[in-house]
Amino acid sequence: MIGQKILIVDDEPDIVDLLAYNFKKQEMAVFSANNGKEAIEIAKKQHPEVILLDVMLPDIDGMEVCEELRKDRNLKNSLILFLSARGEDYSQIAGYKVGADDYIVKPVKLKVLTEKIRTLLERRNEEPLGNITSTNISIDANRYTVSKDGAESIIPKKEFELLTLLMSKPEKVYRREEILEQIWGVKTFVGDRTIDVHIRKLREKFGQTIIKTVKGIGYKFEDNP
Amino acid sequence: MIGQKILIVDDEPDIVDLLAYNFKKQEMAVFSANNGKEAIEIAKKQHPEVILLDVMLPDIDGMEVCEELRKDRNLKNSLILFLSARGEDYSQIAGYKVGADDYIVKPVKLKVLTEKIRTLLERRNEEPLGNITSTNISIDANRYTVSKDGAESIIPKKEFELLTLLMSKPEKVYRREEILEQIWGVKTFVGDRTIDVHIRKLREKFGQTIIKTVKGIGYKFEDNP
DNA sequence: AAGGTTTCTTAACATAGAATTAATCTAAAC
DNA sequence: GTTTAGATTAATTCTATGTTAAGAAACCTT
Structure with a gap:
């Protein structure tokens, strides 16, 4: 997954750090945000290929953020993954409607996450575009x-x-x-x-x-x- | 498994001997190395179809050796199997990233190992990849x-x-x-x-x-x- | 290690074809 | 009928790619 841009959005610094470390190691360009507003801002500027989005954010709801992101032409094809705590089951249903590609239940297992991203990215690349x-x-x-x-x-x-x-x-x-x-x-x-x-x-x-x-x-x- | 070349890399002579004896009996051409440097040298010269690689080597880390080997076009399709002591669980994770085909936990059971190699070789031959x-x-x-x-x-x-x-x-x-x-x-x-x-x-x-x-x-x- | 060979990359220049502009013409809208 | 946006054309400028040769790096052989 070399060279891809990834944006990590979560209000818990620990999680952001952990994920950032992991993806940096894979030679990805890592961006991060602690809230929805910031996330949207960065995403629109950098258009990362992959976005990890916590459902619970201090300001805007993760799903709203997602919806907002999908409006941007340059983010139409980005991979958006929701992160949700175990209880918040609703994300599963709403997630797809809103345009996320998948969702992961915390605690995140790095290996699983990495594999998931890899698979989705591959599939995406294979899909005939436009x-x-x-x-x-x-x-x-x-x-x-x-x-x-x-x-x-x-x-x-x-x-x-x-x-x-x-x-x-x-x-x-x-x-x-x-x-x-x-x-x-x-x-x-x-x-x-x-x-x-x-x-x-x-x-x-x-x-x-x-x-x-x-x-x-x-x-x-x-x-x- | 007649006629195949196999390279055994381990710093414990006992293990090398045991494995060598076993594979010679199956009419394979057996090469061996006690350290990473030697292993790379022999592999590049002989390009064996099968390589058994101990993860713990005196000089270079087994995984680095593996990575190095995969760069050689003649070894791209070789079967590389890691051997690791029970504790060293990390090999499992890193293993496939680095390009090994499988890994075996010591103590090695000859019958299991032989079967594994046979299966992998067969599968390889069946799928003339690319x-x-x-x-x-x-x-x-x-x-x-x-x-x-x-x-x-x-x-x-x-x-x-x-x-x-x-x-x-x-x-x-x-x-x-x-x-x-x-x-x-x-x-x-x-x-x-x-x-x-x-x-x-x-x-x-x-x-x-x-x-x-x-x-x-x-x-x-x-x-x- | 030395020497020869092949492969990879770069730089410099050539060229075709694409993009743009300018000038002029046409037709719709008032 | 005048005005103006758009159509048309050809000339000009630009840009992407083609081409070649040469140097660097990797690779083999001895």
Whole structure:
């Protein structure tokens, strides 16, 4: 588990220390928080691959924290594990609903925990990521291909990202602002016509009608059969 | 278990003798070492199929020896069994991390040991681990060979690993990041052009078309008949 | 240990193709 | 009909990768 980032959230310093020590030894980058607020803050900044989250926290409930974390794009695929004391059985039921991947009952056994994380991480990596399909065009994120009418093609990165974004929510109008933010990042300043050019390329390749202009606002993907 | 090479490593001559006698009777080629250094030396030269390794050695720790041995490509598939005195429970935990196949608590019972080895060897042979085949190229991970059009060749380690990675999921685009992580490990900082050079070597050897570049993303193996 | 060989990595440069911009044109909205 | 956002095109700049050669490191052989 070398190189992964892990965030440990618990209000008991002993537990945090123990776990931190263990995972540092495995060459993971360890972050820790003692409460929910802090946890959210760190997670959003570092987007760790693994998050261990105590259910009982002084400020926010662990499950609420979890819910909050899952809203962040960069944490969608993180592994979130609940830690709960023996009595708090409810976590089991609620846990999955809220989006945790698993839960561990304290006292934590390091070996078990480590193994669990390893297994889940492996499984995660194997899972095919992002595969979007509409009536007449489909994207395969693993292979970075776009298929239309059976013809598969590889398109440049920016075009691919743009198409993926629009197709991820068909019919939703993405404001130009929003597109810039998602694909170019917030800080980047890129000319006014840049998006247009990429849109044009996509239309050229997959037909004028797949992307509709909403003047003054932005663009949307249209699934026209 | 006829014809196999076995290396016995222990600092107690009695034990070595006993085991040696036993395995010679089974027509195995027996080698022995009294310390870690010697063990490594012999193992690298003889690459025995089976290695019995005492955890407590006068010089190097048995587990370190094991780790060292596993680095040798000819010993990757050897059967390594730890021998440990009853008290030394830690070997159990650390053992499999380090790459041992099993461990035996002393006093060794010959019949049990022999049976264990037999079973493990059989299982090993049954699962020719890592054997990837595509239409016109195939990898034999056990023997570290690559065959194309009937011609079998041995290629350098890094190239082999890279090819294996890409071929393990044909058509899947491996991001450069991902490749680095898998083959070089996250901690390693390796130059930007290193991957390219290895890719180039592979294309040189097996044809330009086997690996396709996905610009801005990474590479993928293509099975083109 | 010395010498030769192979493998790995790096640096430097070349190049193709991608991203961006600028300039100009078009059409929708008022 | 004027205005303005967007479309179009081509030129320009950038960037990722390809390529080569050379040095370092690992590996073998004697």
